[in-house]
Amino acid sequence: MRDYKPFFYFVFSILALAIFYNYQEISFKKPQSIHKWRQADGASLALNYYQHGMHFFQPQTHNLTSDGGQSGAACTSEMPILYFGAALLYKLFGYHDFIFRIFNTLLFFLGLCYLFKIFQYLLNDTLWSLLLSMLFFTAPVLVYYGNNYLSNTGALSFAIIGWYFFIKYYFERNSKLLYKACTWFFIAACFKLTSLMSLLSILAVVLTNQFNLIQLDRTEKFIKSFKPFVLFNAFLLTLLAIWIFYARTYNTAHDSSYFSTTTFPIWSLSSIEIKGVLENIQTLWLDQYFHPSVILLVFCCLVFLIWNGKKNLSLFNLLLAIIGIQIIVFILLQFWTFADHDYYVIDLYIFPMLILLFTTYTLHTQFPHIFQSKFLK
Numbered sequence: 001m002r003d004y005k006p007f008f009y010f011v012f013s014i015l016a017l018a019i020f021y022n023y024q025e026i027s028f029k030k031p032q033s034i035h036k037w038r039q040a041d042g043a044s045l046a047l048n049y050y051q052h053g054m055h056f057f058q059p060q061t062h063n064l065t066s067d068g069g070q071s072g073a074a075c076t077s078e079m080p081i082l083y084f085g086a087a088l089l090y091k092l093f094g095y096h097d098f099i100f101r102i103f104n105t106l107l108f109f110l111g112l113c114y115l116f117k118i119f120q121y122l123l124n125d126t127l128w129s130l131l132l133s134m135l136f137f138t139a140p141v142l143v144y145y146g147n148n149y150l151s152n153t154g155a156l157s158f159a160i161i162g163w164y165f166f167i168k169y170y171f172e173r174n175s176k177l178l179y180k181a182c183t184w185f186f187i188a189a190c191f192k193l194t195s196l197m198s199l200l201s202i203l204a205v206v207l208t209n210q211f212n213l214i215q216l217d218r219t220e221k222f223i224k225s226f227k228p229f230v231l232f233n234a235f236l237l238t239l240l241a242i243w244i245f246y247a248r249t250y251n252t253a254h255d256s257s258y259f260s261t262t263t264f265p266i267w268s269l270s271s272i273e274i275k276g277v278l279e280n281i282q283t284l285w286l287d288q289y290f291h292p293s294v295i296l297l298v299f300c301c302l303v304f305l306i307w308n309g310k311k312n313l314s315l316f317n318l319l320l321a322i323i324g325i326q327i328i329v330f331i332l333l334q335f336w337t338f339a340d341h342d343y344y345v346i347d348l349y350i351f352p353m354l355i356l357l358f359t360t361y362t363l364h365t366q367f368p369h370i371f372q373s374k375f376l377k
Contacts, residue, residue: 006126010116013130014109017137023105023147028098031149035343041259042149045080046100048072049087056084057246066256074258075247079190082107082151101147104154108146111157112137114164115353121168122361132356140288141342142349152346155192158184159350162198167357170315178223179232186236194330194347196240201322203233205315214318264336277339285342290352298352301359308362316358323351 018024031039041061048060059080060072067073086100093099112133119129136142146153162184169177185199206229208214209222223229248261266274289295302320309317327348337344363370 006116006120006129007113009126009130010113010133013134014112014137017134018105018109018147021143021147026147027101027105029101030097034144035341038343039149042083042151043097043100044072045076045083046086046090046149047095049080049084050090050095054084054087054091056080057250059083061258063258065258066251066254068255071254073250073254074256075250075261076259077244077247077261078151078155078192079243081190082154100149104149105147107154107157108142111153111160114157114161118160118164118167118357119360121164122357123364125364128360132360135294135356136349136353138294139290139349141346144288145343145346150343150346151191152343155188155195156346156349158188158191159195159198159347160353162188163350163354163357166202175223175225178229182233182236186240189240190243192347193240193244194344195350197323197326197330197347198350199233199236200326201319204322205318208318263333266332266335269336274335277335280339285338285345288342289345298355301355305355305359305362308366314358316354316361320351320354320358323354327351 031043041063044061044063045059048062049055052058052060058073059075061074062072063074064070064072065074082104086103089099089103090096115136116129116133119132120126123129137146142153142156162181164181165177165184166181168174169181182199182202185195185202188195189199206222206226210226244261251257251259251261269277290298305317305320330348331338334344
């Protein structure tokens with residue numbers, strides 16, 4: 001008989017923290033506080049769908065900055081699935097901003113639930129799984145935007161779900177799990193293009209394994225049917241490329257530059273501007289990413305994985321390396337935005353999540369007595 005106690009503990013913990021963060025009151029507030037402009041953009045996109053015919057491919061805001069000030073036509077780089085979904089709920093229940101907030105909150109909680117499930121799958125320890133997954137519900141940026149109008153936390157949640165199925169595939173070798181993982185990674189990228197990092201890292205690992213470019217700890221081929229897998233993911237990537245092309249074409253046709261579909265690379269800034277960005281990160285945002293003690297913990301875990309990986313390169317270490325490289329490239333390409341936009345880091349939280357997942361699994365397999373210690377429990 002299935003044991004539902006771990007899930008009950010998770011639900012109780014996440015609801016207790018949500019109440020502590022005053023989610024029950026915040027859920028009924030309109031866009032406000034930090035980055036209320038971007039929050040209002042998300043709320044506006046949803047309301048415009050509701051008010052103007054539910055045309056998915058014609059997103060608009062109430063800010064008339066397009067077509068020479070005659071319309072609010074504006075397209076984001078991500079597919080407007082979240083905004084369209086909120087509008088569908090408005091159609092069912094009537095327009096209320098709290099519907100959007102609660103809808104987005106449930107998506108965020110779903111991601112934390114699957115993070116808990118991954119820890120539980122790897123460690124088979126409810127207490128540790130609960131503590132480690134709830135750790136990410138203490139990050140100020142995630143707490144703030146988890147109950148908000150932006151699509152970033154939803155993208156992170158779907159990426160976590162993808163990693164759940166991928167990790168299960170790694171141990172069980174059921175090809176359906178791998179296709180599920182890639183599909184969820186694709187959905188994450190639809191919500192926020194930055195979350196494409198997860199799918200690209202999986203594709204890179206599959207290619208290196210298929211062509212024996214890097215020797216990993218497991219010598220067998222990662223997938224048995226390589227061609228169908230490549231075609232499936234090529235189809236997913238093509239859909240994303242088509243949307244990006246459509247978004248740029250739509251914005252150009254309406255003379256709209258409201259939503260950014262470009263980059264702000266570090267090499268376009270002067271040394272003084274670069275210093276200004278770094279100062280803003282240090283003074284305004286760094287402690288909003290995580291408490292310094294958690295940042296130190298994640299750093300120590302990364303050092304441990306690097307040290308341990310010198311003995312035998314594991315799939316986990318290779319995945320972290322590939323994602324780490326992508327994050328560095330992303331930061332360099334969007335460097336200017338980090339001065340004033342804390343939510344740009346939300347999709348990057350998948351990296352510390354994986355670091356803690358892989359570290360605890362490594363410790364659990366190599367030093368099982370650590371998790372069995374009564375002192376730590």
